[in-house]
Amino acid sequence: METQTEAPSEQRTTDFVALGEPSDWQSRGINLESAQKWGFTRSTLNGDPVRLFNYRNAAQQLVWQKIRFAGKDFRSKGLKEDMCLYGMWLWRDGGKKIVITEGELDAISVSQMQGHKWPVVSIPNGCDGAARALKKNLAWLENYEEIILMFDQDDAGQKATAECCQIGFTPGKLKVATLPLKDANAMLMEGRIKETIDAIWGAKVYRPDGIVGVSDIMGDLMKPVEWGLKWCIEELTQHTYGRRMGEVYGFGAGTGIGKTDFLMQQIAFDITDLQMNVGAIFLEQKPVETAKRVAGKLAGRMFHVPDAGWTEEELVRAATELDGKLFFYDNFGQTDWDIVKGHVRYMAVTLGLKLIYIDHLTAMADTGDERGSLEQIMKEMAGLANELGIIIHFVSHLTTPDGKPHEEGGRVMIRHFKGSRAIGFWSFFMFGLERDQQNEDPIIATTTVFRILKDRYTGRATGKTINLGFDQETGRLFVREDDPFAEKTGFKDETAGADDAPF
Structure with a gap:
């Protein structure tokens, strides 16, 4: 480029330093x-x-x-x-x-x-x-x-x-x-x-943060598609292709249906089979009880039940196996989401935990604006999982259905989740657990229907069900090979209703 070469004119002020x-x-x-x-x-x-x-x-x-x-x-x-x-x-x-x-x-x-x-x-x-x-x-x-x-x-x-x-x-x-x-x-x-x-x-x-082209993601695009982390139930892994980092998974069930048993068994599986450390934030269950229940899944003993035939030596052995692998939020009743969020971040960043369990979402909601606060919590929880590259499993309470109660085998639907709009939007998978506790047939009364309500990954698993039995001696859930519902009624429903259409 050419430059201007005219001689400088006189300066406009007289207070400049001599140019030198x-x-x-x-x-x-x-x-x-x-x-x-x-x-x-x-x-x-x-x-x-x-x-x-x-x-x-x-x-x-x-x-x-x-x-x-x-x-x-x-x-x-x-x-x-x-x-x-x-x-x-x-x-x-x-x-x-x-x-x-x-x-x-x-x-x-x-x-x-x-x-x-x-x-x-x-x-x-x-x-x-x-x-x-x-x-x-x-x-x-x-x-x-x-x-x-x-x-x-x-x-x-x-x-x-x-x-x-x-x-x-x-x-x-x-x-x-x-x-x-x-x-x-x-x-x-x-x-x-x-x-x-x-x-x-x-x-x-210039491109604002968050805007990318294919060339920017080509390296990730060409990586082989892999299975995610296994669930403790092989059929669930097959249906969902496993669990992927950065995602959130929601569970809903009535009182006493078996969601706690499932979570405890999944945590035990993560620690023993996957060799991964776990963070447990159970807002209405003290760490001692959580530890006993998870240890029980390891040992095949119901350590939280006083007359279940276990010994102190068995409890010590199983609990020792969890030491340094299972971490808790020990502040019973303190349910402020901002505090919980900080503990999740600490567990992920400082302790290096990739698997977090939160029970339950509803406890953190603002009673004055339950819907609004749940929407904000879900948005931040999903963002936190993505930012930290972790998996968050959470439990949500259910609203009372119009028909049969969930505790009597009433079917769980997405709209039954408290804050269902936000949960349905941000969750990658949603699961419902159903059991007719009062059924005269003891097999049906102890069989939990594990229902996949939402599958964002492929959509194929939505509506699939898995029948889980409960072993009274070991306290472990297992997949039933038989179908007590089909045997009793001649019909098994594995289809998703209109209410359960994927978001």
């Missing part, structure tokens, strides 16, 4: 040619040596000075309303591309590294004033086909970059250049000139 002479700055890699090009001079102020970044307007009048003392002590002189982007006066109004740096020294450095061919300017007042400075000069910048931000690579510089990208440049015109070192002057001092030029030509069109 253009001076190189060897320790920062700036040569004399660059100092002359940019009017970068060395002078004195009150007997102290200073370096001057002299700002001029289009008429080459001196309008503002940034004065640099030793030790990065800056002062300024001039009229702030006349302050422009550093270097604007050097370039024509418009062209192919322009680079904007965070500091004056960086602008001189970029200009020097590409032989002063392409326009470079700098914001005048650092990161805090970056967006304001670009807005003020937006019309001038829009004369260029490409506007490239090359701010510092530290947190402040990246924050300023994000703010400047929101100004409202013509879509596709604004680009962001990334450097391997902190800033352009650091690149110059290290002699990494080619990398800096490559960064200019390889600058990427």
Whole structure:
């Protein structure tokens, strides 16, 4: 690019520091040619040596000075309303591309590294004033086909970059250049000139966070599709293709149906078969009881029942097996979601747990606005699972159905979940457990129907059921090979009703 070569006019104010002479700055890699090009001079102020970044307007009048003392002590002189982007006066109004740096020294450095061919300017007042400075000069910048931000690579510089990208440049015109070192002057001092030029030509069109193209995800796209973590019930694993990190799974059942037994057995399976540590947040069950129940699933003993024929030695052996593998939230009755959320984060980040169980969701709801609070909790819970790369299993209480109660074998539907709208929206799978506890047939009375209510993954499992029996001696659930319902009625319903259509 050609530069303006007219002789400077008289300055508009009389309070400027004497310009002195253009001076190189060897320790920062700036040569004399660059100092002359940019009017970068060395002078004195009150007997102290200073370096001057002299700002001029289009008429080459001196309008503002940034004065640099030793030790990065800056002062300024001039009229702030006349302050422009550093270097604007050097370039024509418009062209192919322009680079904007965070500091004056960086602008001189970029200009020097590409032989002063392409326009470079700098914001005048650092990161805090970056967006304001670009807005003020937006019309001038829009004369260029490409506007490239090359701010510092530290947190402040990246924050300023994000703010400047929101100004409202013509879509596709604004680009962001990334450097391997902190800033352009650091690149110059290290002699990494080619990398800096490559960064200019390889600058990427600004794209807001969260917007990606196929090329951005191609690596993940080409990874083999794998099965997720197993459930303790093999049939459930086959139906769902396992459990995947970043997802949330909801369980609903009436009182005494067997959801606690299922969760305890699943936790025991995770620890023993999958060799994974687990976090248990049971808001209405003390850690001692949870530990006894999980230990019981390991040992095949009902340690929480006093006359179930177990010994103290068996309990100690099973509990010891859980030590260092099962962690609890020991604050019975404290059900504030913000507190629970913090404990989930601690378990995931500090303890490295990938599997979290929460019982129950409804306990954390605001009684004054149950629906609204459950919607917020579910939204944050799903976001937390995705952010931390964990699996959250949660229990929800059910509303009273219109027909047969859930405790008498009434079918569980999605709309029975308290906060069903939010739960249905954010959950990857939803499960209902049904059992007719009062049935005269002891087989049916002890058989739990495990129903898949929602399958976001493939949709194929929605409506599938698994009949679970209960072994009174071991306290373990098992999949029944027979179908007591078919034998009694000659009919087995495995279809999903209209209410259970996938979200």
